[in-house]
Amino acid sequence: MLLHPQQIPIAAMKWIGFFDNFEGRIARKTFWLASVVVFVIEVIIAAIAAATVEEFAGEGAGDLTMDFVLFFFLYPQFIISLKRGHDRNISTWVIVVWYIVLALFDVFRFAGWLRTNPNQNVFSIENLVAFVFIMIAGVISLALLIELGFRRGTYGPNRYGADPLAKA
Helix, strand or coil, X not given: CCCCHHHCCHHHHHHHHHHCCCCCCCCHHHHHHHHHHHHHHHHHHHHHHHHHHHHHHCCCHHHHHHHHHHHHCHHHHHHHHHHHHHHCXXXXXXXXXXXXXXXXXXXXXXXXXXXXXXXXXXXXXXXXXXXXHHHXXXXXXXXXXXXXXXXXXXXXXXXXECCCCXXX
16 A cells, blocks of 8 residues: 555655755765664665575575675665765765766676685786775775765855755
């Protein structure tokens, strides 16, 4: 049975509205709360999906299922990062390019073109490529986490909207 929009609680409507557009700014508190909520939901769904698939499809199938769930959750993470980036007055393209790189990383793993579990030949080119990519991605991710998660947003309005911490 579908709910009429008037039957959906206001808090749920705010969350739905939060993820349905790329505009606006969010403060650090909202960034962290939204990130934690999405992460917890992501972990629960990934664990349930992996356990269910592994039960029916056999060992190893759960890993691929978990990877697909994590890939699916790139979208809400992207929206959260984008809105926080707007508060820091970071260009939309910086966040877009970074999430494209993360999505391509997942696609390459799905296709088998990039292995993230090392093989027995420690010095293989396959292991080297994965190691270099993961190290570079880790450094950039840490820099973005510091930028988005720990630094205050732009004071006053900027090109993306009003200051979310401004007194109304």
